[in-house]
Amino acid sequence: MAVLKVHGSPISTATQRVLVTIIEKGLEYDLLFVNLAEGEHKREPFISLNPFGQVPAFEDGDLKLFESRAITQYIAHDYASSGTPLISFEKMPVMVNWMEVEAHHFEPVASVLGWELVYKPMFGMTTDAAAVEENEAKLATVLDVYEKRLGQSKYLGGDEFTLADLHHLPYLNCLMGTPTKKIFESRPCVSAWSQDILARPSWAKVLDLQKH
Amino acid sequence: MAVLKVHGSPISTATQRVLVTIIEKGLEYDLLFVNLAEGEHKREPFISLNPFGQVPAFEDGDLKLFESRAITQYIAHDYASSGTPLISFEKMPVMVNWMEVEAHHFEPVASVLGWELVYKPMFGMTTDAAAVEENEAKLATVLDVYEKRLGQSKYLGGDEFTLADLHHLPYLNCLMGTPTKKIFESRPCVSAWSQDILARPSWAKVLDLQKH
Numbered sequence: 001m002a003v004l005k006v007h008g009s010p011i012s013t014a015t016q017r018v019l020v021t022i023i024e025k026g027l028e029y030d031l032l033f034v035n036l037a038e039g040e041h042k043r044e045p046f047i048s049l050n051p052f053g054q055v056p057a058f059e060d061g062d063l064k065l066f067e068s069r070a071i072t073q074y075i076a077h078d079y080a081s082s083g084t085p086l087i088s089f090e091k092m093p094v095m096v097n098w099m100e101v102e103a104h105h106f107e108p109v110a111s112v113l114g115w116e117l118v119y120k121p122m123f124g125m126t127t128d129a130a131a132v133e134e135n136e137a138k139l140a141t142v143l144d145v146y147e148k149r150l151g152q153s154k155y156l157g158g159d160e161f162t163l164a165d166l167h168h169l170p171y172l173n174c175l176m177g178t179p180t181k182k183i184f185e186s187r188p189c190v191s192a193w194s195q196d197i198l199a200r201p202s203w204a205k206v207l208d209l210q211k212h
Numbered sequence: 213m214a215v216l217k218v219h220g221s222p223i224s225t226a227t228q229r230v231l232v233t234i235i236e237k238g239l240e241y242d243l244l245f246v247n248l249a250e251g252e253h254k255r256e257p258f259i260s261l262n263p264f265g266q267v268p269a270f271e272d273g274d275l276k277l278f279e280s281r282a283i284t285q286y287i288a289h290d291y292a293s294s295g296t297p298l299i300s301f302e303k304m305p306v307m308v309n310w311m312e313v314e315a316h317h318f319e320p321v322a323s324v325l326g327w328e329l330v331y332k333p334m335f336g337m338t339t340d341a342a343a344v345e346e347n348e349a350k351l352a353t354v355l356d357v358y359e360k361r362l363g364q365s366k367y368l369g370g371d372e373f374t375l376a377d378l379h380h381l382p383y384l385n386c387l388m389g390t391p392t393k394k395i396f397e398s399r400p401c402v403s404a405w406s407q408d409i410l411a412r413p414s415w416a417k418v419l420d421l422q423k424h
Contacts, residue, residue: 052317065309073308077304094277
């Protein structure tokens, strides 16, 4: 079996999404560091791996992929018998529905809040308070839907932890270090769910990679 | 076999995405009209089907889904033996990668252009020229990647028409009636691909539904 190759950076949320999937699966991998500060993701040889000039890129033997959620789905399906299942074959359509919710309702809002509250201060830029207020209101509406769903099943896709939950980890973690965490904490089912999935040992290992 | 139920409107791009999938599959369906002008999508009974208050919602017997791309994937997988395959089992990871490109690179830009150039004028609102300029520049960058890809294979996922192409149809059609079409037409492979997929009889049937 080829060792999986992840080209990226442990500070990138999309790279984190791929790494936590591989670690949940207990698979061997090499993390090939792409220096974002030096713009390595915007030039060759990297853009031959990801033509949009964004991390990560992924290789498994001859197969090359670059969208983080396509990579996680490939790993979950093609290494189905290793580690945590991460997909529910029985409830696949429902799991996919909630994966789409993450992509089209959660991330567009969470990524703006992450940019304003975490990444802009990190780069010495000024947070736009109006953008924070607007997106916190949108997030509250999204999490009201999550609260109802998580009152019916322990995880978004059903009673097992799947990619539908896992895909949230990078931005959940990012926002838990900001005042926006109150929007999660004020909803009991959302709060229990986010604490549960953030406590997975695989996620601690991803965070550890940022220390090196 | 239960008749599939689609709750939505033929003017909604997400509803169109589901309808063209069902028509490609040759399946029977009922389109249950949701009156967007009267806000039926924002109240019961509709929001019990889609908690985000957006069309479409979908039922196949007891199964209820509401994210358009989750619905198309369900139909393509669970009705694999009917009509057009729409998925490439052999090249699944690559097809999924390009489905993710549509969702995260094409639609975020195309939907802003569609809003500014088609829907705002329809509602008597003023188009924001700066937003158009900014998003046309982004679209050009995205379509440069498509041009290279479509120089290598006839369709995005490989040599067959799949969901990776189909998911583009609603916004492709929308933008082809605006000045933005020049960005597609100036790229030979993108132009041939968009003409090819817009000419599918299934798409003509979706457009016909808007006349009733």
